[in-house]
Amino acid sequence: MSTTGSNPGTFSFESTHSLAPSAQGLGRDGRRYGRTGLIHTPHGDIQTPAFIPVATQAAMKAVLPEQMKDLGAQALLSNAFHLFERPGEDVIDQAGGLGKFMGWAGPTFTDSGGFQVLSLGAGFKKTLAMDVTGMKSDEVIAEGKERLAFVDEDGVTFKSPLNGSEHRFSAEISMGIQHKIGADIMFAFDELTTLMNTRGYQEQSVERTFRWAKRCVAEHQRLTAERAGKPYQALYGVVQGANYEDLRRKAASEIASLEFDGVGIGGAIEKRLLGQTCAWICDEMPEERPRHILGIAAVDDIFAGVENGGDTFDCVSPARCGRNGAVFTRDGRWNIKRTQFRRDFSPIEADCDCYTCQHYTRAYVCHLLHAHELNGYTLATIHNERFFVRLLDEIRASISGGYFDDYKRETLARFYAHGSKG
Numbered sequence: 001m002s003t004t005g006s007n008p009g010t011f012s013f014e015s016t017h018s019l020a021p022s023a024q025g026l027g028r029d030g031r032r033y034g035r036t037g038l039i040h041t042p043h044g045d046i047q048t049p050a051f052i053p054v055a056t057q058a059a060m061k062a063v064l065p066e067q068m069k070d071l072g073a074q075a076l077l078s079n080a081f082h083l084f085e086r087p088g089e090d091v092i093d094q095a096g097g098l099g100k101f102m103g104w105a106g107p108t109f110t111d112s113g114g115f116q117v118l119s120l121g122a123g124f125k126k127t128l129a130m131d132v133t134g135m136k137s138d139e140v141i142a143e144g145k146e147r148l149a150f151v152d153e154d155g156v157t158f159k160s161p162l163n164g165s166e167h168r169f170s171a172e173i174s175m176g177i178q179h180k181i182g183a184d185i186m187f188a189f190d191e192l193t194t195l196m197n198t199r200g201y202q203e204q205s206v207e208r209t210f211r212w213a214k215r216c217v218a219e220h221q222r223l224t225a226e227r228a229g230k231p232y233q234a235l236y237g238v239v240q241g242a243n244y245e246d247l248r249r250k251a252a253s254e255i256a257s258l259e260f261d262g263v264g265i266g267g268a269i270e271k272r273l274l275g276q277t278c279a280w281i282c283d284e285m286p287e288e289r290p291r292h293i294l295g296i297a298a299v300d301d302i303f304a305g306v307e308n309g310g311d312t313f314d315c316v317s318p319a320r321c322g323r324n325g326a327v328f329t330r331d332g333r334w335n336i337k338r339t340q341f342r343r344d345f346s347p348i349e350a351d352c353d354c355y356t357c358q359h360y361t362r363a364y365v366c367h368l369l370h371a372h373e374l375n376g377y378t379l380a381t382i383h384n385e386r387f388f389v390r391l392l393d394e395i396r397a398s399i400s401g402g403y404f405d406d407y408k409r410e411t412l413a414r415f416y417a418h419g420s421k422g
């Protein structure tokens with residue numbers, strides 16, 4: 001059991017059970033960094049590993065905070081960039097912080113805005129798990145997209161996708177915005193790269209991210225002192241470095257050298273290297289710092305991430321998939337809008353304990369989504385978010401119960417038995 005030294009009583013992490021070393025261990029000497037634990041925040045505890053649903057604009061799309069609590073969500077993650085654009089961080093500060101503003105009493109996270117700002121640079125939404133065999137260019141942008149963001153040593157200049165007005169983001173600006181938003185856990189402003197960037201650019205980017213990280217810590221400490229009396233906000237440093245072991249290790253030890261409360265594992269990671277990348281980073285990190293893996297929710301990726309040290313995970317995918325009719329079940333992911341479900345009066349998943357499955361049929365959800373009825377989004381999202389929250393609850397129980405490997409094998413075999421995506 002350990003706690004972060006810098007802020008006892010306000011934010012801390014204790015680990016409770018660890019995975020035993022195994023032949024599949026990807027860390028030094030076959031270590032496996034997977035563990036259960038408890039993150040203490042001023043707005044309550046998070047039992048880890050945990051899935052953190054994404055309430056991008058201080059709202060889960062189509063689902064109320066009360067319903068998120070009922071389905072077992074322990075914390076929500078919002079996006080600093082979107083909230084900066086609308087309604088503005090001052091409004092949220094005046095409201096008493098993000099949780100109060102959106103009517104969520106539990107812990108909250110904000111990401112730094114770096115992902116959104118820098119995604120404008122290439123026009124790519126998705127940077128994780130891309131297959132980019134044979135493609136390398138620092139200048140490539142998505143077809144038909146205007147380049148909207150430019151990185152320099154000090155920060156990023158970008159045009160707002162809302163109204164085209166020009167803005168700057170930097171380490172200090174991101175910290176100022178995130179302090180006003182007031183989430184319990186924030187992320188340092190980092191430079192996002194994609195797997196398309198060259199090795200040379202990745203090296204420069206890791207260096208720049210470290211310089212920005214130092215500035216984030218300094219500004220964070222200044223703002224924490226200036227805003228004394230507000231609940232303590234924890235800051236996680238973000239490790240970049242794409243697929244390169246030496247860069248990931250270097251970035252991790254640099255982030256470890258700074259006074260961060262935790263670490264965010266971010267950036268471009270090829271799917272097959274996800275677990276290995278986490279293990280490289282954990283090798284270089286003090287164990288008492290909690291680790292968040294940014295933006296993953298494929299079922300096999302979650303297992304790889306947990307096994308190799310991930311404590312918390314966020315992703316928009318369960319909600320986004322749900323709105324498109326893609327539902328996650330123990331037997332894989334499939335689309336509820338298919339014709340075969342028009343007269344299927346069974347629940348989405350027979351043994352699911354979510355509100356949707358307890359009250360509604362496949363036929364009804366199928367109908368609502370075809371009719372673009374808003375309740376269709378609500379019901380599909382509730383089921384999918386419950387799926388991922390429960391998956392992490394079960395993984396947590398399997399680690400503390402000593403049966404993680406069996407649980408992983410059985411769950412993955414069943415989920416992917418029919419060639420399911422996700």
Ligand SMILES: [Zn+2]
Nearest residue numbers: 352354357383
């Ligand atoms: Zn359900």
